[in-house]
Amino acid sequence: LAVEFVAHPDSTETYAAVSILEDFSLGFEVRSLLGHRTKVKDLPKITSLITSKLRSVLVDEIVWPSFKKVRLPDFPAAPRPTTTTATAGGVEAADTQP
Numbered sequence: 001l002a003v004e005f006v007a008h009p010d011s012t013e014t015y016a017a018v019s020i021l022e023d024f025s026l027g028f029e030v031r032s033l034l035g036h037r038t039k040v041k042d043l044p045k046i047t048s049l050i051t052s053k054l055r056s057v058l059v060d061e062i063v064w065p066s067f068k069k070v071r072l073p074d075f076p077a078a079p080r081p082t083t084t085t086a087t088a089g090g091v092e093a094a095d096t097q098p
Contacts, residue, residue: 002064005072012074019067026055 004017030047062068 004067014072014074016070016072017067018070019062019064020058022059022063024058024063026051026058 002017002019002021004019005014006017007014028051030043030050032043060066
C-alpha cells in the first residue's frame, strides 16, 4: 500500500493518493449463509469468479500508476508574522510579511 500526500501550489486542493503494487495478495473467504439443508453446489467456483472479478477491478482502479484520490480537509492558513517599523513621524506601522 502506498499513500502519497499531494498539495498543489496553484490551488488549495490537498489529497492523499492511494495505490497498491501489482504483486498484491488478495485473500478472503466466501461462505454460504444458506441453511444446512440447502447447499451451494459449486462454492469453490463461485469463490474463484468473485476473486477474479475483484482482482480485475483492483488492477484497473488502484494498482500503481493508477490511484484513488482521498480529499483531505482544508486547514486554515497559519497567521502571517507581523513586524513593526518606525516612520519619520515617530508612528509605528504594522507590515505583514508575504
